[in-house]
Amino acid sequence: MSVHIGAVEGAVAERILLPGDPLRAKYIAQTYLENPVCYNEVRGMLGYTGTYKGVPVSVQGTGMGVPSIAIYTQELMQSYGVKTLIRVGTCGAIQKDIKVRDVILGMSASTDSSINRSRFGQIDYAPTASFDLLYRAYQVAKDRNAEVKVGNVFTTDLFYNEGIADLEQWANFGILALEMESAALFTLAAQFDAKALSILTVSDHILTGEATTAEERQTTFHEMMEIALETVIAE
Numbered sequence: 054m055s056v057h058i059g060a061v062e063g064a065v066a067e068r069i070l071l072p073g074d075p076l077r078a079k080y081i082a083q084t085y086l087e088n089p090v091c092y093n094e095v096r097g098m099l100g101y102t103g104t105y106k107g108v109p110v111s112v113q114g115t116g117m118g119v120p121s122i123a124i125y126t127q128e129l130m131q132s133y134g135v136k137t138l139i140r141v142g143t144c145g146a147i148q149k150d151i152k153v154r155d156v157i158l159g160m161s162a163s164t165d166s167s168i169n170r171s172r173f174g175q176i177d178y179a180p181t182a183s184f185d186l187l188y189r190a191y192q193v194a195k196d197r198n199a200e201v202k203v204g205n206v207f208t209t210d211l212f213y214n215e216g217i218a219d220l221e222q223w224a225n226f227g228i229l230a231l232e233m234e235s236a237a238l239f240t241l242a243a244q245f246d247a248k249a250l251s252i253l254t255v256s257d258h259i260l261t262g263e264a265t266t267a268e269e270r271q272t273t274f275h276e277m278m279e280i281a282l283e284t285v286i287a288e
């Protein structure tokens with residue numbers, strides 16, 4: 054057991070999907086995994102292990118934001134030996150040519166979070182996904198004829214950022230979408246010599262105001278879930 058995860062040793066697979074929403078974790082486990090067993094209910098942050106096409110795979114909710122995902126991913130790698138981590142999250146698009154429900158592979162994650170400034174002082178570290186996972190996910194998407202966008206996402210501490218964030222500047226510098234966890238995931242995976250990637254579905258468009266419902270975010274982003282599962286078992 055670790056501080057925030059109640060699983061016994063060996064109960065978590067080396068390969069894991071990480072949605073922010075614990076009910077998305079439950080949905081993925083019950084929809085895609087064979088014989089899913091719930092290994093964690095501490096704080097309602099559900100975690101399951103089962104098999105996907107015969108390969109042991111876990112799926113663990115991480116909660117929202119950098120501090121929350123940092124706790125879960127560090128404990129998963131440090132206490133349970135997790136080695137391959139794919140975030141399956143939602144994001145808000147800030148580019149005109151990206152639509153609601155599009156899938157984004159996060160290659161890198163810029164951030165306004167202070168967490169890496171605490172770690173690295175004046176150095177601007179560049180949180181980067183695993184090339185192996187990114188390449189594999191891109192191939193999986195192409196084989197399925199799924200269009201994916203690949204690029205730099207923005208991990209923000211502020212979900213409600215009206216009047217604070219300069220979205221136009223971020224868009225002009227190539228940011229595809231905003232979310233709240235990838236920079237921490239990529240940084241910690243590097244520290245623990247693990248591989249990480251973020252696969253995101255656009256749940257809302259920040260420029261147009263188009264949005265999906267909580268129910269849709271929980272249960273309908275199948276393209277992202279299936280690309281992630283096919284990628285994680287190939288590692």
Ligand SMILES: O=P(O)(O)O[C@H]1O[C@H](CO)[C@@H](O)[C@H]1O
Nearest residue numbers: 072073074117142143232233
């Ligand atoms: O849908 P998830 O994976 O939680 O991701 C996004 O949704 C939450 C905000 O609504 C943040 O966690 C953000 O990163």
Ligand SMILES: O=c1cc[nH]c(=O)[nH]1
Nearest residue numbers: 143144145231232233
């Ligand atoms: O972090 C997020 C997630 C979805 N939509 C947003 O605008 N921000």
